[in-house]
Amino acid sequence: MKTIKDIKTSSLGFGCWAIGGTWNNINDSDSIDAIRAAVDYDINFFDVAPVYGLGHAEKVLGRALEGVERSKVVIATKCGLVWDSNNNVKNDLSACSIFREVDESLSRLKTDHIDLYQVHWPDPNTPIAETAQALAELKQQGKIRHVGVSNYSLDMTREMMEGVEVATFQGLYNLIEQNPKSYHGIPLSYRARDEVIPFCAENDIKYLPYSPLMQGLLTGTLMRTNNWDKNDDRHNNPKLNGEVFDKYFNCVEELKQLAKTAQVPLSYIAIQWLTHQPEVGPVIAGAHTIEQVRENALSLNKVLDQEILLRAEDIVRKWGVQ
Structure with a gap:
């Protein structure tokens, strides 16, 4: 188990990006079955965002959790990426946008409160103080319980903390990408292991790692080529395609x-x-089938020796991947 302030969570969470329909071969029926299987396997932390499928992932999660006792699940969603009638997405963390977004998320999720509300990506056009004040108001209203940041720099995080308590920091972090400089070609303004993990330890903040299996690479099931078509978002990840992918693939071999x-x-x-690190909160592992949920849940049943984890680090260090 892990603890986010006053909330107890499973060590393993359920990431809802794929169920928005952005990966190949996803259907709602399988996704709903997977979410309900996660509850049966005592996975209680569900991480979603409005932008995943432009509202679709939140709707699927809301449908799947109908009938589940609300106190038994922890729902984490986000704000700050909004879309227009042409489905063009932009960053917007203004107070007006956040107040609108939270109500839309509550409706799609079929709940009266959100346990963890996270700013998805920085918005350079809105003062952080304005965002923090809006989030503090939502806490006071009872619509959200805790606030988290995602993909923020440490300076941005500190500024946010001046206006509202920050419970979590979500960022890219896995065995291979320990201090990544980019995600899908987007520059990252933080270094997870060297900077953020120590910061979290000092400030009672839990680090929520997304892409813990590097979008499937760390399952060991990918091929050297032809893993997906252009309809799969992973096609847009430069680390998983072309010549750059070779080094990652060889490391995984x-x-x-x-x-x-x-x-x-x-x-x-x-x-x-990841779970062996005390600063790490629930690991956000994606799944969209019952079998994937089962495999993720079983990953914690056999406790590995620290020597194995250190040897894995040595292999990653040898290949010089990030």
């Missing part, structure tokens, strides 16, 4: 040999590398 020695799937090593 060596990690797979380590997993074979440990007699576990590679995903077990990748997930436990």
Whole structure:
């Protein structure tokens, strides 16, 4: 178990990006079954965002959790990425936009409160103080319980903390991408392991790692080429395509040999590398089928020796990937 302030969560969370329909071969029926299976496996933390499928992922999550006792699940969603009638997305963390977004999310999620409300990406056009004040008002109104930041720099995070308590920091972080400089080609203004993890330890903030399996690479099931078509968002990740992908793929091939020695799937090593870190909160592992949920849940059943995790770090260091 993990703790976000006064909320107890499972060590493993359920990431809802894929159920928005942005990956290949996703359908709502399977997604709903997967979410309900997660509850059965005692996974209680669900991370979603309005922009995932332009509202669709929140609707699917809301449908799936109908009939589940609200106190038994922790719902985390986000704000700050909004779209127009032509589905053009822009950053907007103004107070007016946040007040509108939260009500829309509450409606789609079929709930009266959000346990963790996170700013999705920085908005350079809105003062952070304005965003913080709006979030503090939502806490006071009872619409949200806690506030988190995502993809913020440490300076931005400190400024946010001046106006509202920050409970979590969500960012890209996995066994291979320990201090990544970009995500899908978007520059990142933080270094996860070297900067943010120590900051979280000092300030009672939980780090929520997204892409813990590097969008499927750390399952060890990807091929060297032809993993997806242009309809899959992973096609737009430069690290997973073309010549750049070769180094990542070769690193994973060596990690797979380590997993074979440990007699576990590679995903077990990748997930436990994260859950063993006290500063890390629920690991946001995506899933859209019952089998994927089951595999993720079982990853914590066999506790790995620290030696295996250190050997995995050595392999990643050898290949020089980020």
